[in-house]
Amino acid sequence: xxxxxxxxxxxxxxxxxxxxxxxxxxxxxxxxxxxxxxxxxxxxxxxxxxxxxxxxxxxxxxxxxxxxxxxxxxxxxxxxxxxxxxxxxxxxxxxxxxxxxxxxxxxxxxxx
Amino acid sequence: xxxxxxxxxxxxxxxxxxxxxxxxxxxxxxxxxxxxxxxxxxxxxxxxxxxxxxxxxxxxxxxxxxxxxxxxxxxxxxxxxxxxxxxxxxxxxxxxxxxxxxxxxxxxxxxx
Numbered sequence: 001x002x003x004x005x006x007x008x009x010x011x012x013x014x015x016x017x018x019x020x021x022x023x024x025x026x027x028x029x030x031x032x033x034x035x036x037x038x039x040x041x042x043x044x045x046x047x048x049x050x051x052x053x054x055x056x057x058x059x060x061x062x063x064x065x066x067x068x069x070x071x072x073x074x075x076x077x078x079x080x081x082x083x084x085x086x087x088x089x090x091x092x093x094x095x096x097x098x099x100x101x102x103x104x105x106x107x108x109x110x111x112x
Numbered sequence: 113x114x115x116x117x118x119x120x121x122x123x124x125x126x127x128x129x130x131x132x133x134x135x136x137x138x139x140x141x142x143x144x145x146x147x148x149x150x151x152x153x154x155x156x157x158x159x160x161x162x163x164x165x166x167x168x169x170x171x172x173x174x175x176x177x178x179x180x181x182x183x184x185x186x187x188x189x190x191x192x193x194x195x196x197x198x199x200x201x202x203x204x205x206x207x208x209x210x211x212x213x214x215x216x217x218x219x220x221x222x223x224x
Contacts, residue, residue, distance in 0.1 A: 033211065042200065042216035043155075056211060091154065100145050100157040101212065 004104035006092050012110045013082055021077040021107045025094030032075050033101060034067060038088040049075065082111045116215035118201050123221045130188040132218045134201030137182065141203040144177060145212065146186045149198045158186075158199075193222050
């Protein structure tokens with residue numbers, strides 16, 4: 001597609017439920033990244049995928065968080081047993097060059 | 113360690129120049145970036161500079177890099193109300209498609 005697409009754009013979930021956030025990167029981009037932006041905060045790196053290499057999961061805050069990327073394209077970020085502190089905007093980005101990422105519009109997750 | 117620091121707020125008068133400063137810690141940075149985030153929107157890549165450059169100019173934007181002091185700045189000439197946004201400094205560590213570390217962002221507000 002023309003840009004990075006994320007869905008849903010907004011998600012409200014009850015504490016303790018699992019959620020899945022989806023990212024469709026730009027076609028042909030080999031690198032895909034997930035970041036989290038809490039209210040009034042900067043961007044917190046979560047995970048990145050590069051081609052067929054093992055993902056860099058060093059930013060995942062707990063074992064409740066996981067992500068996969070199928071067929072080198074679409075990625076899903078899963079948060080199990082959501083907590084209120086998980087409320088944030090989850091941003092996905094993709095890249096094919098050194099010249100920076102292209103970000104999606106994000107998924108705003110609210111845990112109530 | 114990897115750390116990018118910025119001041120949180122900057123207020124300038126319309127028509128004046130804005131200078132947003134950033135310091136980073138990792139001397140192996142290859143690219144440095146400035147991203148802009150308008151209210152309710154995703155992150156937009158404004159400009160980038162390769163680490164062997166010391167200046168880059170793009171219309172109203174001037175990026176200065178002092179690699180010795182690990183200091184990056186973004187100057188916006190003739191600041192307009194449409195420049196109101198949060199500006200994120202970011203550095204890429206290491207080789208192509210490595211993760212990018214973001215600062216906390218500087219909120220630029222324009223006063224008449």
